[in-house]
Amino acid sequence: MDGTATTAPLSPTVKAGWLDKNPPQGSYIYQKRWVKLDADYLRYFDSEKDAYSKRFIPVSSISRVASVGDQKFEVVTNNRNFVFRAESDADRNEWIRTLQQMAEERKSKALERMPMSPSADGATEPVDKCGFLELRGFKHKLFVAVAGDRVFLYKNAEDYRLGIGITYIEMNVGNVKEVDRRGFDLTTPYRIFSFSADSEQEKEEWVEAMRQSIAEALSNSEVAERIWGVESNRFCADCGSPHPEWASINLCVVICKRCAGEHRGLGPGVTKVRSLKMDRKVWTEELIQLFQQVGNAVANEFWAANVPPSEAIGPSSPSGDRRRFLVAKYREGKYRRYHPLFGNQEELDRALCAAVTTGDLAETLALLFCGAAVTCDTGDPRCPTPLALAQRSGQRLQMEFLLHNRTSGMGWPLLSPPPSMGLKPPELGCPQGVFEA
Ligand SMILES: [Zn+2]
CATH class of the missing domain: 2.30.29.30 (Pleckstrin-homology domain (PH domain)/Phosphotyrosine-binding domain (PTB))
Known part of the structure; x- marks a missing residue:
């Protein structure tokens, strides 16, 4: 499908351009093709405007990409090779580099993919x-x-x-x-x-x-249309790619497919990755509303409050940079906006118990990911947990948020406190990790 011709969600194009395709058997004439690469497929078209390709090759089937003489490169799959000719060696090398990177990424994702995760590959x-x-x-x-x-x-x-x-x-x-x-x-x-x-x-x-x-x-x-109804949810919360079709349902961020792959590597104790389009059962009315109210704008005000420009990633960032950034952002909480109560467990827990009875989801998010315990004792025997308090107050979105974070942080290392916290005397309380719930 052509990106400009439809509003349908698409896997963002990673690279596109004109290439000559080697002639089919029995011919010597190279064919000019518009070639497009996204996270799933390498496809070629008769023209830039065509919605339907002449050929698609799943990125997952590419075993090798190699240079073969002047301006040419070969895409090797299990059973078939495709030879393309670029306009210059520089362009050829750029295609090889990008294809290798995408194929590598796909391979490492295939190994990491957990059985519970849906396959994102249309062909499978x-x-x-x-x-x-x-x-x-x-x-x-x-x-x-x-x-x-x-x-x-x-x-x-x-x-x-x-x-x-x-x-x-x-x-x-x-x-x-x-x-x-x-x-x-x-x-x-x-x-x-x-x-x-x-x-x-x-x-x-x-x-x-x-x-x-x-x-x-x-x-x-x-589901995707409703969540994208909020402007900030139309771009990946982590790298800014358009049309993000994935989400971390506990962190409340909408993310692109490539970032979703790296999120999975962080483990479900940190981030629970689901598809906006394939995991239909998880998208309750409450979860959709939670994403409309929190979503990328509110979540990033917290998680990405202090990102140095040199560490930020973009839509074309390679896998390694993406991974480093996401580990720093969500596992280490490096760019967080620290809650004023950070480091004081009792105060954090008390503030959480108060916040969940209100509509202030941003406050709950900040408290929870600054160490407030989702299972803390409320001191109220009729409502012993923050979840019960939220329920009594009729705060359905607070409940939904707490439910998706009830196991966050199990078995993950504690987050380090901000530098200033290291100077605090120990009797003020040991800073708790973001995910110690
Ligand atoms: Zn992204």
Whole structure:
């Protein structure tokens, strides 16, 4: 899909440009292609304006990227190699560097990925229906797979197995209409795909599967649309990338896919990563409202109050810088705005018990991540925990926030106090770690 042609959420483009693709067998003429790389796919198009690619290669399938002679480079996958020619050696080297970086990142993420995390890879999503269909404009039948909120087109079943396809269609902009006994159209704002199935029954199954996919796409984007309704949530809280589709549900930040990968590395005791679009069950009405009220603006006023420009990251920062920044930001709490009560456990706990009975979520966040204990004793036998106090006061968003942070910090090292705290006499209380709850 073309980023300028739609409001649909997209994986941000990491690099794009014109390259010559090596000729197919039996030809000597290089083909000029618009090539685009994002966190999931390397894709090439006939032109910059096209919504649908001629080929997509999952970044996860790239095993090697190497220079092969003047201005050329080779993208090696398990079964197939793709050779591109850039306009200059410098451009070629830039492509190699970026591709290697993305492939490496993907590999290390694949190893770290915990079983509880949903797969973020469209191609590995469970397939709802797949098989052969005729598509007008193609000589041979294509292998088509309906998976989640996308429809993938492959040249044949072998390519499907390898994950290397022609294009995929985001179904949030799709519409399916039966045309005749075996034929049906999938219409998008950019193109009409006229399919033909082997039988009437097959056609009905395909139409049903694609309509399901559209319904899923629309309900998936509903949570994201509501959370993005707040301006500051439209950019990653950590690196500023547009269209962030992930979130840390305990830290209350909306983040991009690449930062989400690094968040996972911090462990669920520090940050609980969920998808705005795939983890539908976690997004209760309260959690959505919490993200509308807290979200990136309020959370960053706390977590990123003192970021030295030299340590900040941007949308194209490499994985290593991202990791360093996120460890400093959330695990060490290095850039925090310290709560005035920091270091005084009793006062912090008392302030937390008061804050949770009000609508002041920013105060609760600051107290909790400056050491107030989420399980502290309230001194009230009828409401022994801050959660019970919030419940009695009817503060549903406070409850939601406390619930997602009830296990934060288990087994993680204590955060270091700010430099001035080191001078405090010990009888004033030992500063507690942010996540000691
Ligand atoms: Zn980011």
